[in-house]
Amino acid sequence: MPVTFTFGEWLSARSVIGSTLAELGGEYDNLWTITPEIGATLGEFRALYPDRFLDVGIAEQVSIGVAAGLAYEGNIPVVSGMLPFLSMRALEQIRSDVCYPNLPVKIIGTHGGLVGNGGSTHYAVEDLALMCALTNMTVTSIADPLMAGDILRQSMKMSGPIYIRLGVGKSDMVLYEPGQHDIQIGKGIVARDGYDATIFTHGTTVAQALEAAETLGALGHSIRVIDMFTLKPIDADLIERCAKETGGRFVVLEDHLAYGGLASRIADVLVDRNINLTAFERLGIPQVYAGFGGDEELRDKYGYGLTSTISAIMRVLATK
Amino acid sequence: MSTSISLSSEPKHTVAELEDLAYELREKLLYLCGTYEGAVHIGGDLSLADMLTALYHYGLNVDPDDISNPHRDRFILSKGHAAVCMYISMAMRGFFDFDDIVATYGQLGSAYGMHPCKVQLRGVEASTGSLGHGLPIAVGMAKSARQKGEKHRVFCVLGDGETGEGSVWEAAMAARSSQLGNLIAFVDRNHQLMTSFSEDRVVLEPYLGKWASFGWNVVSVDGHNMQDLVNIIDNLPSSDSTRPTVVICETIKGKGVDFMERNIAWHAGSLGAADLERAMAALESTRKVVSA
Numbered sequence: 047m048p049v050t051f052t053f054g055e056w057l058s059a060r061s062v063i064g065s066t067l068a069e070l071g072g073e074y075d076n077l078w079t080i081t082p083e084i085g086a087t088l089g090e091f092r093a094l095y096p097d098r099f100l101d102v103g104i105a106e107q108v109s110i111g112v113a114a115g116l117a118y119e120g121n122i123p124v125v126s127g128m129l130p131f132l133s134m135r136a137l138e139q140i141r142s143d144v145c146y147p148n149l150p151v152k153i154i155g156t157h158g159g160l161v162g163n164g165g166s167t168h169y170a171v172e173d174l175a176l177m178c179a180l181t182n183m184t185v186t187s188i189a190d191p192l193m194a195g196d197i198l199r200q201s202m203k204m205s206g207p208i209y210i211r212l213g214v215g216k217s218d219m220v221l222y223e224p225g226q227h228d229i230q231i232g233k234g235i236v237a238r239d240g241y242d243a244t245i246f247t248h249g250t251t252v253a254q255a256l257e258a259a260e261t262l263g264a265l266g267h268s269i270r271v272i273d274m275f276t277l278k279p280i281d282a283d284l285i286e287r288c289a290k291e292t293g294g295r296f297v298v299l300e301d302h303l304a305y306g307g308l309a310s311r312i313a314d315v316l317v318d319r320n321i322n323l324t325a326f327e328r329l330g331i332p333q334v335y336a337g338f339g340g341d342e343e344l345r346d347k348y349g350y351g352l353t354s355t356i357s358a359i360m361r362v363l364a365t366k
Numbered sequence: 367m368s369t370s371i372s373l374s375s376e377p378k379h380t381v382a383e384l385e386d387l388a389y390e391l392r393e394k395l396l397y398l399c400g401t402y403e404g405a406v407h408i409g410g411d412l413s414l415a416d417m418l419t420a421l422y423h424y425g426l427n428v429d430p431d432d433i434s435n436p437h438r439d440r441f442i443l444s445k446g447h448a449a450v451c452m453y454i455s456m457a458m459r460g461f462f463d464f465d466d467i468v469a470t471y472g473q474l475g476s477a478y479g480m481h482p483c484k485v486q487l488r489g490v491e492a493s494t495g496s497l498g499h500g501l502p503i504a505v506g507m508a509k510s511a512r513q514k515g516e517k518h519r520v521f522c523v524l525g526d527g528e529t530g531e532g533s534v535w536e537a538a539m540a541a542r543s544s545q546l547g548n549l550i551a552f553v554d555r556n557h558q559l560m561t562s563f564s565e566d567r568v569v570l571e572p573y574l575g576k577w578a579s580f581g582w583n584v585v586s587v588d589g590h591n592m593q594d595l596v597n598i599i600d601n602l603p604s605s606d607s608t609r610p611t612v613v614i615c616e617t618i619k620g621k622g623v624d625f626m627e628r629n630i631a632w633h634a635g636s637l638g639a640a641d642l643e644r645a646m647a648a649l650e651s652t653r654k655v656v657s658a
Contacts, residue, residue, distance in 0.1 A: 097513050098513060100544070102536070102540045102543075103539065103543070105536040105539070105540065107498075107502065107532070107533040108502040108533060108536035108537050108539075108540050110502075111499060111501075111502020111503050111537065112502055112503075112506035112509065112537075112540060114502070114503050114506060115502065115503040115505060115506020115507040115508075115509070115510065116507070116509065116510050117506075118492060118507060119506070119507055119510035119511070119514075120510075123506075138496060139499065139502070139533070142493070142496050142499060143492075143493075143499055143503060146485075146493050147483075147484050147485055147492070147493045148485070
């Protein structure tokens with residue numbers, strides 16, 4: 047049964063995160079926010095709880111190391127910054143100082159994918175592959191700005207680390223009516239139901255997947271869209287169910303390297319569970335260092351824009 | 367010292383007693399190095415032995431029977447490869463059993479391994495081993511103490527070679543910016559890296575000036591002179607002060623065993639039974655003759 051999709055209002059995930067942190071700061075007197083000088087999101091928290099805010103300057107490694115030290119002392123640190131730098135410059139600190147002792151450090155940041163027109167130094171396109179490789183790490187990629195705050199709140203109960211990936215986070219589409227979905231870390235969201243094929247996606251490309259499904263729906267195709275916002279631990283049961291219910295036809299769409307991200311996580315489940323598909327297509331960033339351009343222009347250029355998504359779905363639908 | 371709450375059940379040792387403890391620590395280090403079949407980072411353990419004795423038996427306000435007490439001083443071994451020197455110092459202070467360390471070190475399932483793991487060994491404050499990671503963690507701990515109004519100190523021991531890591535200097539800036547006078551770094555300035563002498567490979571000098579230029583309170587000391595180490599500890603600035611302190615300890619890698627001293631071959635190694643005897647004899651010859 048297709049669900050009618052309508053574009054929602056636009057909100058800033060950063061401002062949602064900022065106000066959620068300010069709220070949580072009042073509820074948890076051991077919540078800290080730390081930033082390597084990307085602190086605009088934290089303004090509200092800083093104003094309310096200046097003694098639990100730390101801007102270390104342009105120094106990603108120490109931002110994570112300090113967070114580990116704070117967590118050892120019973121605090122809950124949230125490190126906010128730009129993901130290309132946090133996920134790579136501070137990768138070893140994340141791995142050895144946070145994940146190894148399994149500390150409740152939250153890493154939240156922007157610029158996941160080919161977004162923001164910063165060029166390849168400023169695009170986080172390998173981050174999910176890197177984070178998924180780390181034992182103890184929970185890995186998420188968030189599309190909906192309201193959901194970003196919700197996930198942050200849910201993560202307060204976690205005893206280990208979490209990585210929360212956003213796009214640019216300045217202007218994001220509200221995809222989910224509050225209360226419409228049961229959103230839980232570790233469970234995929236059926237953003238749109240359908241029975242002919244499934245698109246799995248996360249983060250910045252969820253809206254595009256919904257638009258593709260809507261377009262094909264008008265042509266009589268019933269396309270399921272799964273927002274697999276938790277890449278680790280992956281919702282393997284949902285993947286298995288989608289294989290059975292949507293004719294074994296999968297498209298994986300992501301603003302990340304096509305190999306190493308969600309598509310690879312899903313492929314692992316398929317192999318491990320011996321699930322046979324009719325068709326499997328992955329859309330994502332090829333092995334290139336992308337240049338400049340608008341977000342949609344870059345997706346089009348590298349073969350994972352709206353047109354490519356529709357074509358890929360048509361191909362899996364045509365596979366017998 | 368300005369520590370507000372004393373946890374220590376151990377009476378303050380005299381310098382002579384501390385020297386005896388440092389000697390015993392070296393004996394135990396050599397014994398482990400002679401009985402464990404694999405390599406032990408004996409060179410950097412021996413350069414640290416006096417420093418860790420001064421800290422564990424004199425400077426640190428800790429209680430082995432109350433390892434989670436919030437008022438305890440924190441100790442982080444940033445040069446994590448000197449773990450055995452810390453394990454044995456802690457054992458001598460009452461945290462662990464030395465025989466247990468000897469019996470299980472490096473074995474499958476043991477909590478005592480080449481680099482310290484907080485998860486596996488209660489009493490260790492942070493998992494370390496990768497160089498350049500300890501000081502940032504110490505900054506976080508010191509920052510937390512400040513925010514909670516706690517008066518304890520955070521001590522962090524680094525190797526001089528380790529300070530080639532850029533993250534050390536990120537942490538040095540962060541500590542100064544946050545005015546963490548409750549943070550005390552001890553640098554084991556043994557002038558050697560793993561395969562070379564430091565100034566041949568990377569120019570660290572002017573070393574005191576480097577730390578001073580980062581706004582730290584800098585003290586230099588003979589890291590093998592127990593009286594000097596005790597004096598430094600007695601005169602540390604108040605934990606309420608606004609400048610972090612670094613104590614640059616001039617040391618000799620392999621200190622106490624003549625054939626290991628300043629010898630590149632003894633960054634890490636294993637002593638067989640014969641060499642253990644030779645090393646023990648060399649150590650014995652360094653013992654001060656105490657007049658009756």
